[in-house]
Amino acid sequence: MNQNLYNYILGIADNSLILGQRLGELTGHGPSLETDIACTNISLDLFGQVRSYYQYAAKIAGDKRTEDDIAMLRKEREYVNVLLVEQPNTNFAYTIARQFLFDVYHFLFLTQLEKSKDLTLSAIATKSLKEVSYHQRFSTDWLKRLGDGTSESKAKMQEAINDLWTYTDELFHQTEADKAMVAEGIGVDVTTLKKAYYEKVEAVLSEATLETPESKWFQKGGKQGIHTEHLGYLLTDLQYMQRTYPNMEW
Amino acid sequence: MSEEQIKSLEEQFEARIARDEKIEPKDWMPEKYRKTHIRQMSQHAHSEIVGMLPEGNWITRAPSLRRKVALLAKVQDEAGHGLYLYSATETLGISREEMYEQLHTGKAKYSSIFNYPTVTWADMGAIGWLVDGAAIINQVPLCNTSYGPYARAMIRVCKEESFHQRQGYEIMIKLANGTLEQKEMAQDALNRWWWPSLMMLGPTDAESIHTEQSMKWKLKRKSNDDLRQQFIDQTVPQAELIGLTIPDPDLKWNEERQSYDFGEIDWDEFWQVVKGHGPMNKERMKARVNAWENGAWVRDAAMAHAEKKQDRKEKKAV
Amino acid sequence: MSTKNWPLWEVFVRSKNGLEHRHCGSLHAADEEMALENARDVYTRRSEGVSIWVVESKHITASNPENNGEMFEPAQDKVYRHPTFYDLPDEVKHM
Numbered sequence: 001m002n003q004n005l006y007n008y009i010l011g012i013a014d015n016s017l018i019l020g021q022r023l024g025e026l027t028g029h030g031p032s033l034e035t036d037i038a039c040t041n042i043s044l045d046l047f048g049q050v051r052s053y054y055q056y057a058a059k060i061a062g063d064k065r066t067e068d069d070i071a072m073l074r075k076e077r078e079y080v081n082v083l084l085v086e087q088p089n090t091n092f093a094y095t096i097a098r099q100f101l102f103d104v105y106h107f108l109f110l111t112q113l114e115k116s117k118d119l120t121l122s123a124i125a126t127k128s129l130k131e132v133s134y135h136q137r138f139s140t141d142w143l144k145r146l147g148d149g150t151s152e153s154k155a156k157m158q159e160a161i162n163d164l165w166t167y168t169d170e171l172f173h174q175t176e177a178d179k180a181m182v183a184e185g186i187g188v189d190v191t192t193l194k195k196a197y198y199e200k201v202e203a204v205l206s207e208a209t210l211e212t213p214e215s216k217w218f219q220k221g222g223k224q225g226i227h228t229e230h231l232g233y234l235l236t237d238l239q240y241m242q243r244t245y246p247n248m249e250w
Numbered sequence: 251m252s253e254e255q256i257k258s259l260e261e262q263f264e265a266r267i268a269r270d271e272k273i274e275p276k277d278w279m280p281e282k283y284r285k286t287h288i289r290q291m292s293q294h295a296h297s298e299i300v301g302m303l304p305e306g307n308w309i310t311r312a313p314s315l316r317r318k319v320a321l322l323a324k325v326q327d328e329a330g331h332g333l334y335l336y337s338a339t340e341t342l343g344i345s346r347e348e349m350y351e352q353l354h355t356g357k358a359k360y361s362s363i364f365n366y367p368t369v370t371w372a373d374m375g376a377i378g379w380l381v382d383g384a385a386i387i388n389q390v391p392l393c394n395t396s397y398g399p400y401a402r403a404m405i406r407v408c409k410e411e412s413f414h415q416r417q418g419y420e421i422m423i424k425l426a427n428g429t430l431e432q433k434e435m436a437q438d439a440l441n442r443w444w445w446p447s448l449m450m451l452g453p454t455d456a457e458s459i460h461t462e463q464s465m466k467w468k469l470k471r472k473s474n475d476d477l478r479q480q481f482i483d484q485t486v487p488q489a490e491l492i493g494l495t496i497p498d499p500d501l502k503w504n505e506e507r508q509s510y511d512f513g514e515i516d517w518d519e520f521w522q523v524v525k526g527h528g529p530m531n532k533e534r535m536k537a538r539v540n541a542w543e544n545g546a547w548v549r550d551a552a553m554a555h556a557e558k559k560q561d562r563k564e565k566k567a568v
Numbered sequence: 569m570s571t572k573n574w575p576l577w578e579v580f581v582r583s584k585n586g587l588e589h590r591h592c593g594s595l596h597a598a599d600e601e602m603a604l605e606n607a608r609d610v611y612t613r614r615s616e617g618v619s620i621w622v623v624e625s626k627h628i629t630a631s632n633p634e635n636n637g638e639m640f641e642p643a644q645d646k647v648y649r650h651p652t653f654y655d656l657p658d659e660v661k662h663m
Contacts, residue, residue, distance in 0.1 A: 021310060024318070027325050028306035029537065031545025032574070033299070033333045034595055034606040040326040041609050047319050054315070068314045092548045141601055148558060149551025156547065234310075241313035241371055248429055250313035250371070250421075277633045330610055337594040340576060346596065347573050406593070410614070552598035553572045559599060 005118070006060050007080070007177035008187055010070070011223065012113075013053035014081035017071060018231070019102060020046035021238055022089060031092055038138060042099070045131040052124045072242040076232055077225040080175070084167035086222070086231045090160070093146055093153070097160035100139035104200050105171045105193065106132045112188040121186065140204055147208025154209065161205065162213050169218035171197070267467060272398040275341035283467060287397055288342050289358075290469055292349045295335035296360035300353075300534050302328045304368040305377060313371055320417050321374060327414065331407045338399035354539050362520065363450045365528030372425055372432075372439035378418015380440075380447040380485065386415060387481050388451065391471035419488065426492040433493075440489065441497040448512075449520045451478040457517075482510050576625040577603040579610075581617035589621050597622075 023043035030036030054067035061070075084102055089095045110132055113125035146157040172194040174182075181187025202212045221227065241250065251259075260280050266273070273279055302325050309325065312318035336346045352358035363381055368374070389411070392404040425436035452458060452474035464470040472480075482501075489496050500513035522528070574596040580589035592611050597603035603622040611617065631639055647653045656663065 024309045024322055027309055027322060028302035028329070029541040031541070031548035032596065033329050033336070034597065034602075034610060035545075035548070037326055037329050037333070038605065038609040040322055040329070041613070044319055044322055044326070047315060047322070051315050051319075071315055092545065138605060141605070145552045145555040145598070145602075146548070149553075149555040150547070152547050153551030153554075237310040240311045245313075245429075245431065248432060250317055250424055274633070276630060326613075330613070333595060333610060334593055337576075340594070345573065403593070549574060549598075550572070552602065553574065556599035556602075 004177045004180040008181045009053050009057040011080050013050050014079050015085050016046040017050045018081045019085040042135050049128045056120050072239045080223050082170050083222040093156040093160040096142045097164050100143045103136040103139050107136050108193045117185040144208040147210040165213040166219045170220040175223050267396045274398045291339040293359050295332045296353045298328045298332035300360045300364045307368050334403040338403040341399045362523045363446045365523050365530045367530050372435040375418050375421030376439035376443040380443050382414040384447050384450045387477050396468040440494050444497050574598050577622045578625050579607040580621040582619035
């Protein structure tokens with residue numbers, strides 16, 4: 001099997017899996033019914049993407065692995081999502097900050113992935129792009145509402161942006177699989193997205209009357225499977241059934 | 251208005267309903283009609299919203315991605331249905347916030363079944379199959395109820411809910427055809443959810459206080475006991491088909507009635523749960539109150555932002 | 569706690585091009601963008617629409633059912649507005 005392609009797909013899919021799982025935690029607990037429904041929609045979009053990616057990865061693996069094995073039976077160190085998406089729903093400002101900081105990246109990324117020589121990835125990108133374009137609109141609008149809302153919401157939104165800022169740089173780190181796939185014309189060179197990303201983020205933050213954090217200290221490690229302590233608990237939930245009742249169908 | 255005038259209006263009103271005409275929000279209606287509808291419709295809406303919690307409890311732990319998206323979509327539908335019903339109730343002159351207030355202070359009720367805990371994955375199957383099954387039996391006749399906005403909301407709800415019960419029953423089929431452990435999990439869930447599901451169709455006719463008036467206004471088309479019998483008769487064969495046993499030793503086919511006889515329901519338990527002593531009453535309310543209170547700053551911010559935007563627009567226009 | 573509640577909006581959805589927008593329900597939203605987005609998330613989850621209108625409920629002016637007599641009954645005896653009012657021999661086709 002093409003190990004680099006397999007790893008590359010996980011690098012994309014794990015982000016959607018972990019973020020989808022985080023949003024799923026909120027269903028039934030949103031600040032209003034309408035917002036609750038909207039967040040679940042985003043979660044459903046992400047899980048839909050996840051399934052397409054993992055089904056493709058399972059095909060490449062060519063053994064007995066299924067989409068669920070890939071999603072639920074890896075060890076913590078084998079998940080390669082960025083640290084940003086595993087951060088908890090501390091409050092709604094964190095949920096929106098996390099979503100926004102990821103959506104802007106996700107949109108730029110998929111726009112490039114659409115041009116991939118790999119037709120399956122390109123097709124998934126085309127479909128996902130419409131969804132993510134809406135996610136970006138949703139999180140951008142909410143960022144503006146909370147940033148330029150009340151003094152309380154502004155403080156909360158700024159705090160969330162400040163706290164999550166440290167996880168943004170990792171989005172643009174290249175892995176070995178990335179490099180190999182870029183060379184083959186399949187993968188996206190994420191380093192080229194960085195400039196557009198920060199320009200867009202800064203513009204929206206400014207419109208939301210928020211400060212762009214100045215800190216240049218960034219966390220990394222997710223792409224190498226070294227995560228924050230939050231991920232282990234998220235996986236405990238995600239994997240509970242598959243671990244407790246191995247080899248069964250549901 | 252004189253008493254006589256009101257009486258004549260009431261007679262005309264009842265005659266309209268008897269003729270199967272719909273009542274719309276701005277039509278004159280007796281105060282009792284309005285109040286009864288606010289009570290039943292908001293209770294229905296609350297049940298949808300509180301009903302999200304026991305199933306929401308398993309979203310993060312669903313055993314496969316396919317099950318996860320189905321469950322997410324189902325719980326999301328419940329939010330949607332709550333929303334349709336709150337909106338329909340608002341046409342009677344009560345705000346969603348007032349209804350929440352009534353729920354949070356315990357003044358308004360919701361379906362008691364959601365005060366039981368979901369302890370295994372099989373509970374997702376049992377809830378979809380039994381609880382949604384019982385709910386559908388309750389709800390389908392409401393698509394034809396006399397109050398227009400309620401009937402329209404119910405048509406939408408029933409259309410969307412058709413996948414819910416299938417989703418649950420499919421989970422049960424898979425478990426029943428699975429390993430011994432899975433089969434036991436399914437049977438255990440059926441054992442725990444069977445009786446609460448029967449109770450969900452309401453107290454026996456002898457103890458039901460609102461039935462007669464509700465029948466006249468088409469808020470109810472069949473009595474609780476009739477609905478319960480219908481539910482049992484349709485569910486028993488479904489259990490048999492997948493090799494599960496209904497936890498009722500007195501359950502027996504009655505050839506003469508062409509229906510199942512069934513055992514005594516523990517109404518003490520029912521009333522205890524209604525009064526707030528179910529295993530999860532407190533947690534469910536706490537979850538709802540927390541979501542609402544923790545969301546207050548978000549809702550305020552959105553309003554403040556909208557006002558600022560409006561101001562800017564008006565200034566520009568000047 | 570909240571001081572001002574999100575206002576109510578009415579939602580109209582066009583199910584496909586060629587058909588009119590139809591009222592399908594209402595929802596709460598703080599502003600028009602949110603109303604449109606919420607309408608999309610709440611009322612078109614099953615591809616029910618290709619176009620959405622939202623209007624804040626307070627902007628709708630409705631007729632009063634108490635005036636239904638003067639509003640609508642006068643139209644009832646104007647049968648000459650309908651084709652069936654006119655007698656034609658059976659032999660006449662396509663009219």
